[in-house]
Amino acid sequence: MLDLGEVLDPFRKQVIDIKDALARARYLYDGLDLILENVEDPKIRGASQEVFACASERIDAIDAMLDEFYRQLSSADRTLESHKANPRT
Numbered sequence: 001m002l003d004l005g006e007v008l009d010p011f012r013k014q015v016i017d018i019k020d021a022l023a024r025a026r027y028l029y030d031g032l033d034l035i036l037e038n039v040e041d042p043k044i045r046g047a048s049q050e051v052f053a054c055a056s057e058r059i060d061a062i063d064a065m066l067d068e069f070y071r072q073l074s075s076a077d078r079t080l081e082s083h084k085a086n087p088r089t
């Protein structure tokens with residue numbers, strides 16, 4: 001029988017890789033936000049803050065979805081392991 005853990009591990013790794021990419025994107029946009037913070041034009045500063053706030057919300061939402069997906073993958077793996085250990089349950 002195929003081990004579900006082996007099947008799920010590549011998906012979990014992809015989730016972790018995507019979360020790492022999101023962290024890198026957050027780092028880069030935080031740096032850009034700091035640079036734009038010193039722009040004297042209030043319209044540019046205000047627009048950039050709005051863009052960064054929106055980007056932050058979206059990154060947080062994607063990050064939360066990835067966390068939930070990872071939990072579901074791990075839960076499926078634990079459930080199968082439990083059934084393999086106790087086939088009568």
